[in-house]
Amino acid sequence: MTTSEGQAPEMTDEHIERIKENMEKVEQLSKRLIEVMATKKPHTPALDGPNQELFARAATAYWAEAWQNPAKLLEQQIEYWGKSVLNFAEAQQALTGAEVEEHAELPRDKRFSNPLWETNPYFRLVRQQYQTNAEAIAHAVASVEDLDAKDRQRLKYFSQQIVDMMSPTNFLATNPDALEKAVETEGQSLIQGLENLVSDLEANDGELVVKLADESAFQIGGNIATTPGDVVYRNRMMELIQYKPATETVHETPIVLFPPWINKFYILDLKAQNSLIKWVTEQGYTLFVVSWVNPDESYADTGMEDYIQDGFLTAIDEVKKICKVKQVNAVGYCIAGTTLSLTLSLLKQRGDKSVKSATFFTALTDFSDQGEFTPFLQNDFIDGIEEEVNKEGLLRSWIMARTFSFLRSRDLIYGPAIRSYMMGETPPAFDLLYWNGDGANLPAKMAVQYLRGLCQRNEFATDGFELMGHTLKVSEVDVPLMAITCQTDHIAAWKDCYSGVQKMGSRSKTFVVSESGHIAGIVNPPSKKKYGHYTNADLKGDADTWLKDATFNEGSWWPMWEAWLKKRSGKQVPAREPGDSSHPSLGPAPGTYVVVKASA
Known part of the structure; x- marks a missing residue:
């Protein structure tokens, strides 16, 4: 509250007295703060x-x-x-x-x-x-x-x-x-701010994780993640969701989409207006989406091989059985795109042609340049993570969330903390920020394999990544592929994604750079007419040359991807309802795994 000249307002005795009374309430909240910090x-x-x-x-x-x-x-x-x-x-x-x-x-x-x-x-x-x-x-x-x-x-x-x-x-x-x-507010804002602070600490066992969104405003399966479908398969690693058709006929070849297990899959189905999941069904495709388990300490010995065997390979096999086809079109987002590449190398060595085409959303396969994560990918931090996961059995979600947040600390840490703890404001009812705070844990073994073998030693793009009795190499990814990257992505920099795609052995490669970042560049529905994208068929030069010679296209890349996918999706067949006699519905989408909260 200021005067028109920007000067502080005058204070009355009555006003000051009410402030003193509120400060006494602050003292009581301080005791609660001490208690939570003690535990x-x-x-x-x-x-x-x-x-x-x-x-x-x-x-x-x-x-x-x-x-x-x-x-x-x-x-x-x-x-x-x-x-x-x-x-x-x-x-x-x-x-x-x-x-x-x-x-x-x-x-x-x-x-x-x-x-x-x-x-x-x-x-x-x-x-x-x-x-x-x-x-x-x-x-x-x-x-x-x-x-x-x-x-x-x-x-x-x-x-x-x-x-x-x-x-x-x-x-x-x-x-x-x-x-x-x-x-x-006569001190009331400070009281509410301290209440917000104590509540956040209590929710995370004493760890300070700033709440970014009003969690009471959202319900998974209620007002977010609402595209209709059914869980048609479940194992210890994932639930497989088949979405209901939105057209009378569909392409014969189904799509199986693997989201990252570091977050929840419903970033692709936040609301009807920007749901990639809903949009894909409306284009006449049978869509399956994997919803990963949110692991606890019992998953300590779960590794990349388990995600591949019980996740990727099992999902592909079950989709083939349900749809009675020999091939699927696979999509991998972020770390799931990296793992899809590992899976394709494995399938190549086994002579398995189950995957007809692959689409990668912001997926790194060449980690020679660690980009903005360089500060956190050196031995001092990775040694600390290894010590932590060996003790706890998992890498707790808040540790990863804090790391990502510090890459944009003004916007994701200090700004929200000021508004919540000093101004006493309630976090906004923003679905994207709600999703951002709904993270997942990582199993101990998998976290170390990923950080040491892929991020630090870059084995997949060099001498090979040893897994499941095979030496997996990025050069063995040889199916037709499209890679969607994002121009301002600070998690999977587009130039690094480009380097990985260049090393892949496919004869048919399409590389796209969308405007915006890791999320907004992917969740970019055509109806918004917001972010454009760059295309260039020549992948021989370096990344800067590729972009300099690229064509800028107005609007979302989604229609362009669908046109590419259509050529690899076969004839039209009658629309498929979820499941079959061997795959009865285990419950409606979005399933049960997605609502499990991460360990604090």
């Missing part, structure tokens, strides 16, 4: 930050450079001192009412949108000094030499995380939005 389940400390050797190497390199070139260090320090003194002098001038000399505008940053960051001398000084400090840290990190490329990338990333964490907006005393809200 916090411990985890491996190595998961909380990089090995200190990284900072030691950086410090050694920095001081060695300073010793050899002291003028450079002095220049940086003098510049920092000068800016700091100027910030203070400007604040002093403003406090005395003197007119402050105009300087360059402060950089645009949505964290500092409140007018008080400009008009109030105190807040302006806090912001200016924070940005001066941030610039000084960035310059210091950039000046460090004698570090290898990975250490330099990690140092830059973790130093930026420290800078973002220390933003004045993250602290009540230096956040004008939160302070105004507290005064306006």
